[in-house]
Amino acid sequence: MGSCQSQQCSHGAGPQEEKSKEDIQLDEQLKRIKHKLLVMSGKGGVGKSSVASYLAVGLSKLGYRVGLLDVDLHGPSIPGMLGLRGMFRVDPDENLLIPHKYNDFLQVVSIQCLLEDSDAAVIWRGPVKHGVIKQFIAEAKWGDLDFLLIDSPPGTGDEPLSVAQMMPDAKAVIVTTPQEVSLADVRKSINFCRKVNMPILGLVENMNGLICPHCNKEVPLFGKGGGGKMAEKMGVHLLGSLPFDPRVVESADIGKSLLEQTDDSPFLKALGKLIAEVVSRSGIQQGGTVQKEAGAADTLSDPQSFKVAIPMAGGALTNHFGHCEQFLIVDVQKGVIGNKETITPPPHEPGLLPRWLGELNVNLIIAGGMGSRAIELFNQQNIKVVTGAPCLPPEELIQQYLANTLKTGANACDH
Numbered sequence: 001m002g003s004c005q006s007q008q009c010s011h012g013a014g015p016q017e018e019k020s021k022e023d024i025q026l027d028e029q030l031k032r033i034k035h036k037l038l039v040m041s042g043k044g045g046v047g048k049s050s051v052a053s054y055l056a057v058g059l060s061k062l063g064y065r066v067g068l069l070d071v072d073l074h075g076p077s078i079p080g081m082l083g084l085r086g087m088f089r090v091d092p093d094e095n096l097l098i099p100h101k102y103n104d105f106l107q108v109v110s111i112q113c114l115l116e117d118s119d120a121a122v123i124w125r126g127p128v129k130h131g132v133i134k135q136f137i138a139e140a141k142w143g144d145l146d147f148l149l150i151d152s153p154p155g156t157g158d159e160p161l162s163v164a165q166m167m168p169d170a171k172a173v174i175v176t177t178p179q180e181v182s183l184a185d186v187r188k189s190i191n192f193c194r195k196v197n198m199p200i201l202g203l204v205e206n207m208n209g210l211i212c213p214h215c216n217k218e219v220p221l222f223g224k225g226g227g228g229k230m231a232e233k234m235g236v237h238l239l240g241s242l243p244f245d246p247r248v249v250e251s252a253d254i255g256k257s258l259l260e261q262t263d264d265s266p267f268l269k270a271l272g273k274l275i276a277e278v279v280s281r282s283g284i285q286q287g288g289t290v291q292k293e294a295g296a297a298d299t300l301s302d303p304q305s306f307k308v309a310i311p312m313a314g315g316a317l318t319n320h321f322g323h324c325e326q327f328l329i330v331d332v333q334k335g336v337i338g339n340k341e342t343i344t345p346p347p348h349e350p351g352l353l354p355r356w357l358g359e360l361n362v363n364l365i366i367a368g369g370m371g372s373r374a375i376e377l378f379n380q381q382n383i384k385v386v387t388g389a390p391c392l393p394p395e396e397l398i399q400q401y402l403a404n405t406l407k408t409g410a411n412a413c414d415h
């Protein structure tokens with residue numbers, strides 16, 4: 001007899017279950033975190049925890065408020081790497097766990113800080129892990145954060161799945177080394193993200209060459225550039241490459257991040273570039289103002305500055321948008337054509353291209369033809385679509401678009 005209002009009606013799906021106190025707390029906490037980055041890898045030992053901790057420390061040193069959550073429940077290594085010791089305290093008034101403070105801008109939560117014996121083995125099944133991860137987010141006193149970095153165990157098991165379910169707006173940072181065995185596992189991580197609809201912020205290639213401390217020449221320890229090739233092949237963005245630096249191992253062993261010293265070593269230089277790329281891909285302008293979510297431009301706020309994707313065949317635009325072999329992605333700033341990149345799209349799957357081009361921060365498509373459903377999906381990603389463009393070389397199309405002289409005909413949809 002109760003009215004729709006009194007039953008919290010949910011669009012014909014039957015009465016919605018009341019949210020638990022913990023779920024409400026989780027929602028509240030997640031609202032206070034601007035960017036959630038899940039650091040994952042297909043394979044163990046590729047440097048995922050190191051990358052997560054260096055990103056966290058680096059971002060905190062730029063003045064961003066950062067949380068680092070170690071959900072590698074079976075092999076937590078973050079506290080050791082950052083020299084954090086001791087058990088957590090609980091705030092008695094709010095009954096919230098107080099994260100360890102690395103510096104004024106970086107707080108850390110890890111299962112390690114709940115174990116009396118640091119060598120204790122944690123044996124938990126999936127639902128228990130899910131509950132613990134939820135508690136670590138909802139019942140810890142994180143406050144407002146610009147970034148929450150989550151270090152998950154290698155592979156695509158319970159922990160990354162729990163994060164994907166709990167945080168629908170989290171993005172993945174996938175870490176790999178350049179050799180083929182590691183890259184094969186990266187493909188699994190990429191496919192996992194696509195299955196659970198988690199956007200991929202990009203790939204980090206770690207241990208990409210050793211700088212010899214004696215002659216300063218580079219030795220290709222695990223091969224070279226494999227991550228870059230993989231990123232291109234799988235249509236994900238390469239965020240950066242870090243060289244192998246033996247001091248990373250030593251500093252992790254003594255719990256002192258290399259970022260606590262300044263030098264112009266190749267590792268720290270590459271790390272600086274990587275952090276800048278993470279900031280820029282997260283849509284943050286320097287100075288900390290949130291500009292836009294990665295891949296979520298509202299409209300073209302400046303019609304002379306955009307990132308455009310053009311479906312290509314034989315050096316010119318092709319009408320076969322959904323099945324084109326390659327896209328040319330071009331950066332245009334203030335009417336000037338900049339960086340151009342030819343990328344092979346992932347294998348065709350309904351709804352995949354809008355998400356993929358959104359991840360690449362594209363906000364304009366110039367196409368010959370496209371179905372109305374596809375246009376709708378691109379618009380949902382805030383990507384503007386121009387259809388009916390002629391099969392011309394891409395530079396000509398962009399110049400005409402900039403000059404407002406691009407003549408478009410009928411939407412030559414190839415379906």
Ligand SMILES: Nc1ncnc2c1ncn2[C@@H]1O[C@H](COP(=O)(O)OP(=O)(O)OP(=O)(O)O)[C@@H](O)[C@H]1O
Nearest residue numbers: 044045046047048049050207243244245248249252
């Ligand atoms: N760029 C680097 N240069 C030198 N050593 C590195 C580099 N990155 C990571 N390492 C070292 O490699 C080892 C493995 O790194 P790390 O623990 O970060 O990997 P992981 O992928 O998180 O491992 P796990 O599978 O245990 O979760 C550590 O000893 C770390 O210090």
